[in-house]
Amino acid sequence: MRVMAQMAMVMNLDKCIGCHTCSVTCKQAWTNRQGTEYVWFNNVETRPGLGYPRGYEDQDEWRGGWIRTDNGRLKLRAGGRLNKLLTIFSNPKMPSIQDYYEPWTYDYETLLNAPAQETFPVARPQSLISGKQINIEWSANWDDDLGGSREHAAKDPMLKGIADKVKFEFEQTFMFYLPRICEHCLNPSCAASCPSGAIYKREEDGIVLVDQDKCRGWRMCVTGCPYKKVYFNHKTGKAEKCTFCYPRIEVGIPTVCAETCVGRLRYIGLMLYDADKVLEAASVEDEHDLYEAQRSVFLDPHDPAVQREAERAGIPGDWIEAAKKSPVWRLISEYKVALPLHPEYRTMPMVWYIPPLSPVVDVIKDTGFDAEDKDNLFAAIDALRIPVEYLANLFTAGDVRPVNDVLRKLAAMRSYMRDINLGRDPQASIPESVGMTEEEMYEMFRLLAIAKYSDRYVIPPAHGEQAHALEELATDCPVSGFDDEIFETSGPFGEGSGRGGVTPVAVENLKMLQQRQTADTLVAGGSKRGRVNLLNWDGRGMPKGLFPDRASAGDQAPAPGRGDTEPVDDPALLDDGQARPDNTAGADGGPR
Amino acid sequence: MSTFLWVIFPYICLAIFVVGHVWRYQYDKFGWTTRSSQLYESRLLRIGSPLFHFGMLGVVLGHFIGLVIPQSLTDRLGLSHEAYHVIALAGGIPAGIAAVVGLAILVYRRRTVGPVFSATTVNDKVMYAVLGLVIALGMWNTIAGSLLTIGGEYNYRDGVSPWFRQIFWFQPDATLMEDAPLGFQLHAFLAFLLFAMWPFTRLVHVFSAPLGYVTRPYIVYRSRDDRPGVATGTRAQKRGWERVG
Ligand code: HEM
Ligand code: SF4
Ligand code: SF4
Ligand code: SF4
Numbered sequence: 145m146r147v148m149a150q151m152a153m154v155m156n157l158d159k160c161i162g163c164h165t166c167s168v169t170c171k172q173a174w175t176n177r178q179g180t181e182y183v184w185f186n187n188v189e190t191r192p193g194l195g196y197p198r199g200y201e202d203q204d205e206w207r208g209g210w211i212r213t214d215n216g217r218l219k220l221r222a223g224g225r226l227n228k229l230l231t232i233f234s235n236p237k238m239p240s241i242q243d244y245y246e247p248w249t250y251d252y253e254t255l256l257n258a259p260a261q262e263t264f265p266v267a268r269p270q271s272l273i274s275g276k277q278i279n280i281e282w283s284a285n286w287d288d289d290l291g292g293s294r295e296h297a298a299k300d301p302m303l304k305g306i307a308d309k310v311k312f313e314f315e316q317t318f319m320f321y322l323p324r325i326c327e328h329c330l331n332p333s334c335a336a337s338c339p340s341g342a343i344y345k346r347e348e349d350g351i352v353l354v355d356q357d358k359c360r361g362w363r364m365c366v367t368g369c370p371y372k373k374v375y376f377n378h379k380t381g382k383a384e385k386c387t388f389c390y391p392r393i394e395v396g397i398p399t400v401c402a403e404t405c406v407g408r409l410r411y412i413g414l415m416l417y418d419a420d421k422v423l424e425a426a427s428v429e430d431e432h433d434l435y436e437a438q439r440s441v442f443l444d445p446h447d448p449a450v451q452r453e454a455e456r457a458g459i460p461g462d463w464i465e466a467a468k469k470s471p472v473w474r475l476i477s478e479y480k481v482a483l484p485l486h487p488e489y490r491t492m493p494m495v496w497y498i499p500p501l502s503p504v505v506d507v508i509k510d511t512g513f514d515a516e517d518k519d520n521l522f523a524a525i526d527a528l529r530i531p532v533e534y535l536a537n538l539f540t541a542g543d544v545r546p547v548n549d550v551l552r553k554l555a556a557m558r559s560y561m562r563d564i565n566l567g568r569d570p571q572a573s574i575p576e577s578v579g580m581t582e583e584e585m586y587e588m589f590r591l592l593a594i595a596k597y598s599d600r601y602v603i604p605p606a607h608g609e610q611a612h613a614l615e616e617l618a619t620d621c622p623v624s625g626f627d628d629e630i631f632e633t634s635g636p637f638g639e640g641s642g643r644g645g646v647t648p649v650a651v652e653n654l655k656m657l658q659q660r661q662t663a664d665t666l667v668a669g670g671s672k673r674g675r676v677n678l679l680n681w682d683g684r685g686m687p688k689g690l691f692p693d694r695a696s697a698g699d700q701a702p703a704p705g706r707g708d709t710e711p712v713d714d715p716a717l718l719d720d721g722q723a724r725p726d727n728t729a730g731a732d733g734g735p736r
Numbered sequence: 737m738s739t740f741l742w743v744i745f746p747y748i749c750l751a752i753f754v755v756g757h758v759w760r761y762q763y764d765k766f767g768w769t770t771r772s773s774q775l776y777e778s779r780l781l782r783i784g785s786p787l788f789h790f791g792m793l794g795v796v797l798g799h800f801i802g803l804v805i806p807q808s809l810t811d812r813l814g815l816s817h818e819a820y821h822v823i824a825l826a827g828g829i830p831a832g833i834a835a836v837v838g839l840a841i842l843v844y845r846r847r848t849v850g851p852v853f854s855a856t857t858v859n860d861k862v863m864y865a866v867l868g869l870v871i872a873l874g875m876w877n878t879i880a881g882s883l884l885t886i887g888g889e890y891n892y893r894d895g896v897s898p899w900f901r902q903i904f905w906f907q908p909d910a911t912l913m914e915d916a917p918l919g920f921q922l923h924a925f926l927a928f929l930l931f932a933m934w935p936f937t938r939l940v941h942v943f944s945a946p947l948g949y950v951t952r953p954y955i956v957y958r959s960r961d962d963r964p965g966v967a968t969g970t971r972a973q974k975r976g977w978e979r980v981g
Binding site: 228229231232233234235238240241271273274276332335336338339340341343344345346347355356357360361362363378380381382606 | 770776777956
């Protein structure tokens, strides 16, 4: 037994309202830089739907993850080592920017500087890649909320085998949201695909990171990850991925996406696992066994033998304590309501999901029956093959049995708690029918429904004796600003090159954010003065260029048809000479 | 003049080449990348890049054989000049053509595909110009000099090659190059210029060809503070923040 600790996450899909707050806050924190405009470490996709990048789950096409060879060994689906080296000059299966989407901004300058005219000026979309005007035809959430589902969701790779049963009539469809981040896999195929060995799994907490100093831009990891959660920064020429917000985790606070989640549906905690058994579990023959196999790799932190081995492996005492309290452990291994996303990729993902019961509940409600009655719910779970089979394609490689079990537990909890809430006698037979005790069911309810902050996040801080190596502590120091190099984000070899480029994550991003807000350029080269990217504006202060300069506003905004000489008479000007942002004639009738 | 061109200049270039790489590796590990543009465009790259690279690898191998292995060695092995020539041309011409065609596709792509063009730096353009010239002159020397023998036959293995080897023994004989045809002179001169530029361009990626991949285990584990003096994660440690004790 070789005990290792893994920081893991569980998301309760019933609670996700698809608000994309998690995506936006993550972007604000980590990818609001040039080169990562199209990158969403966290994205939320509507299912059924194509996802982001488009149709990424179709591994016959994208060749991510591992496959099992006939002799029982694992092989990278995109080809082994020699194969990779031979195709290194041009990766045969690299998603193009079009498969994600071409990021854009709007030509706000036209709006701001347009003279008063009959028709309202429009801000045309402009590509952030080429700087040219583009026609927006796709983006990361083009099929949000089943928009255009006949065209898009119908192509969802996970509908294979059940497509004929799923109707995309609006009144008959079901849908739910699937927030996705990097899975921080136990057997990460991204790391295995990296020719330079720049992607590594941290021994302490299992977080998978790209060493930016060792990455050489061979872009094989992008193909290697079946979840398409490694992205290529097209400005720096390096791969980047979700970091599980390690600077925050190291000081014991949750990831940005979890902290800001509106539905409060994310759980973060430790899992102890036996590193010696990972490969064996990932290589089981039947895909349907992968879910159980992965669960068998996890170690019970309450078991004294495990605790002894963990201590021997150098895992600190407070981490073992935290593992005992881990909500992730409870949801995955005690209540068994969380399932892995696509175990069939054999990467042993570590962000798990509680599948949504809501599609089932909705159907019962629509038919006028009592949607909180256990028997109605159980009958519906058995009868409704569509959501169940679809969920099975996502979470258990198509095996409906575990999905059924989870849904029944959720259904049982629903009707059991109704009795309690209505002041009726709780029925012990309900938890029993799904193999749980009353106490367990109540505790599960508290964890899932009450979901107190301290229950959702049990994150032991990294150790004090290693404090010199903690990202956030080092960056917190106010005097680190004295080092000019930190603020020199670009050397002579492109964005971020030189020593100054590799700055503490937090400072680097804030600095770059500030630069982007004040930058004149849309893409490298070519000046587009006055253009503002509002996506990167945090609402504080005024981004430069959003409004014309005060000093020069007077001579910049001539009133058409009146001659340039009488700017004072122009109703489109505020009294201090600043142009009105919307350029409409003022109702207050000119200068006072 | 000829001492400068064929003795001093090569040494300056080689010195910049070596010191430059060491310096850049120290100063700019983050910038050490292929700066792949495949995210923008795949179709042309799929053809151009392998063609160019495999061609280039052949060309580099050919130069190694032609410049480094002395004529006396092949003579002793009983390989006649004619036979050597045929082998060299049979290997060199296809490799050269592949490199030229590949480069042409890559340059065409750089120029015509909008996003790739706007990602092309001045540095890239200068590098492409010099690299293109070196390759073009090399092809000219091979085709015009050796195949069609325009302007008389020239055996570079009597002139350029010994001079090149002498550089590494630190006794280059400038007269060997003085006697070479202009095409060879230009080719050699620009090639050294390219060597001097090398550490400062994207060409540094050649030296990180990931051969270690063949032998390393698939999954890399690393401790948070594994490398001494280096902090965690994505950055190198800052000056003044070295660990104490
Ligand atoms: C020996 C191992 C080499 C490897 C593994 C290698 C690999 C690569 C890779 C992955 C790219 C990026 C292609 C892309 O996705 O855009 C690239 C680009 C390039 N390489 Fe190499 N290369 C090698 C040797 C060379 C040599 C010897 C030269 C020339 C002297 C060279 C010149 C270039 C150039 C000019 C580009 C830019 C192509 C473009 O995008 O226009 N490479 N190389
Ligand atoms: S999900 Fe994350 S850890 Fe797993 S293969 Fe993809 S990038 Fe790597
Ligand atoms: S863990 Fe952090 S980096 Fe990863 S998706 Fe969430 S917010 Fe983004
Ligand atoms: S913030 Fe929470 S509720 Fe909103 S989309 Fe993200 S995961 Fe869902």
